[in-house]
Amino acid sequence: MSSLFPALTEALADPDGTAAHRSALRFGDRSLTYGELAATAAPLAARVGEAGRIAVWATPTLETAVAVVAALLAGVPAVPLNPKSGGSELGHIVADSAPTLVLAPPGDQLPPALAALERVDIEVGIDTDTDVRSTRPTAPPAPYAPAHALDRDLDLDPETPALVVYTSGTTGPPKGAVIPRRAVAATLDALADAWQWTGDDVLVHGLPLFHVHGLILGILGPLRRGGSVRHLGRFETAGVTRELSTGATMLFGVPTMYHRIAESLPDDPALAKALARARLLVSGSAALPVHDHQRIAEATGRRVIERYGMTETLMNTSVRADGEPRAGTVGVPLPGVGLRLTEEDGTTAVEAYDGETVGEIQVRGPNLFTEYLNRPDATAAAFTEDGWFRTGDMAVRDPDGYVRIVGRKATDLIKSGGYKIGAGEIENALLEHPGVREAAVTGEPDADLGERIVAWIVPADPEAPPSTDELADHVAGRLAPHKRPRVVHYLDTLPRNDMGKIMKRALTHD
Incomplete structure (x- = not known):
């Protein structure tokens, strides 16, 4: 090698x-x-x-x-x-x-x-x-x-x-x-193709270094290209402004970081000017809400692109630097990566490219891990008989092949009234409501529907939160009536892990 x-x-x-x-x-x-x-x-x-x-x-x-x-x-x-x-x-x-x-x-x-x-x-x-x-x-x-x-x-x-x-x-x-x-080499080379990443790029990020995004992409990626990385130590918008104003060309972050950026932009013209200089803004590890996409684009003229990966597969898809930076999608499969959607049986392929039909993402290619250490049972269960890795992520494909992830199979696929609904698209719709600061969506048993949609909301104004009916009508008007939440819980904050991902298993129906 x-x-x-x-x-x-x-x-x-x-x-x-x-x-x-x-x-x-x-x-x-x-x-x-x-x-x-x-x-x-x-x-x-x-x-x-x-x-x-x-x-x-x-x-x-x-x-x-x-x-x-x-x-x-x-x-x-x-x-x-x-x-x-x-x-x-x-x-x-x-x-x-x-x-x-x-x-x-x-x-x-x-x-x-x-x-x-x-x-x-x-x-x-x-x-x-x-x-x-x-x-x-x-x-x-x-x-x-x-x-x-x-x-x-x-x-x-x-x-x-x-x-x-x-x-x-x-x-x-x-x-x-x-x-x-x-897998390290294949992923970093595929990203170099998708992002036009060269040794002239200077990356800035403030991510932890114990996982794929921060360590492999954020540290090993620049070193493989012969470029450089400036790590902030601890993420701060002031650090982003400083580095992008002094030669850095790329920014890697997670949605919580970009949300903080979006919140800061109206009162921080230096940050907006610095972001406008960046060649590439990349978000990953969880979906970036469409509202934050829009706020950043309006203030800076730059659009954040998203990519999709996981520990076992490194990177699978990305919006390309020379492609359409469409909010709410994770782009197309990276060079060398095979991607398919399957029905619940795990083998029947979903052929539709209609932006509506939900299937589980399965992938194969040189980017995949070898095994789970000391767990041959778990390794075998993770792959289909014909060698595809079961990601557990649910998605739809748009007519041009762009992938939109709608949630995890275990926690985000809601079967309600005969429909298969992804929690992610409802969360994005809720976040477009001006009275919603944070949102998570889960399902709970319902005698009539099978499952009903439950929204967990952190309101923008805790003293005057939007009502359940208001939020239901808001979602129904943007998506479809069967995707509206039937129950709304109001919280001070959502439980998140170190990467900013919402821990839905910690949300309980008291």
């Missing part, structure tokens, strides 16, 4: 060459060129080369990026750990993945679940005179030469595991998706 990071390979081979002096990573006021990243990560790669699996304490820091790059150079699977995980979840992940080392920034206090692991501190220091960075692990490093890391990276089989990324665990204990090097 060719190198995952050609610019890094070039910097390893020629420390004085042009590639070595290109900016690679910047976190706040700390940065590394490709040459400095090579000089930092290669010795660490030698140190962990025989480690089996390694855990990475995935704080939003330069150290996390260095640790993952070192693991990939060494051909050792990295297991990113969410620093906000509770003790039980973290204990499960560590026991299941059985790493032999944990890599962490020096000084970080690690929880008891990691106490039995050998710790290697990743110390990325700066000598202000020579501007050289170095990694000094607590244990003596193995003999190192740059050629060793270069040869190892180039010789690795495409099926070699690169990462073990744990799912969110919404239907049981988190499962470790084994992601091979082949």
Whole structure:
């Protein structure tokens, strides 16, 4: 397999060459060129080369990026750990993945679940005179030469595991998706085609680094292109303004971030001007409400594009940079990705491209994971007999092939009055009502309809929330009468996870 990071390979081979002096990573006021990243990560790669699996304490820091790059150079699977995980979840992940080392920034206090692991501190220091960075692990490093890391990276089989990324665990204990090097390369190259992503692009984001969006797309993506990334550490609209005003060309975010941007735009002309400069604004991990799409487009002249992926498949579809940035859709399948919709039996294909007929998304292609670690039963159940991965996501296809996701099969497919209804489109309709700040939609048993539609609303004005009848008429007028909510609950806030996704299982019908 060719190198995952050609610019890094070039910097390893020629420390004085042009590639070595290109900016690679910047976190706040700390940065590394490709040459400095090579000089930092290669010795660490030698140190962990025989480690089996390694855990990475995935704080939003330069150290996390260095640790993952070192693991990939060494051909050792990295297991990113969410620093906000509770003790039980973290204990499960560590026991299941059985790493032999944990890599962490020096000084970080690690929880008891990691106490039995050998710790290697990743110390990325700066000598202000020579501007050289170095990694000094607590244990003596193995003999190192740059050629060793270069040869190892180039010789690795495409099926070699690169990462073990744990799912969110919404239907049981988190499962470790084994992601091979082949999937990382295929996804990032397909996105380069769809987004016209090159080494001239400078990405800014403030996402966590323990999942696919923040780590693979946000850190490894720029490095594979030979470009650079500026991580905000913590998302703030002021940071977005600063970076997009000083050379950054792309912004990656999740809907909660873009919602904050949309809310800030009327009173922040500098933010609007900075966003207008961006070549590409990308949202993912959950659907971006149409209302936020519209507010950002009106204020900046730039449209946010959406893509669709998941831990097991990396990226499946995207609106293309040269395509129509249509709000409410996740675009078309990426190059090399097969996508089909199926009926409830999981095998009968939905042939309609009518924007109405709902089916489960199934995908196959080089972007897929290899297996769930230690779970052959779950791995087998995730695939059809003819090799398609069952995503559990429900969607419709427009006549031109654009995919619109309407929810999860387990929580968002509502069968009411003989219709199959996706919760997502109702949520978008509710969010277009001026009296609604946040919205979630679920179903509950109904003796007559089978299921009735239930809306969970955070009103814009808690003292004067829109009535159930008002919201029902609003939805019926935009979608269809059978899609109107029959019950409305009013909340102060919706339960969300670290990525901003609404946790519908936490919504109970008291």
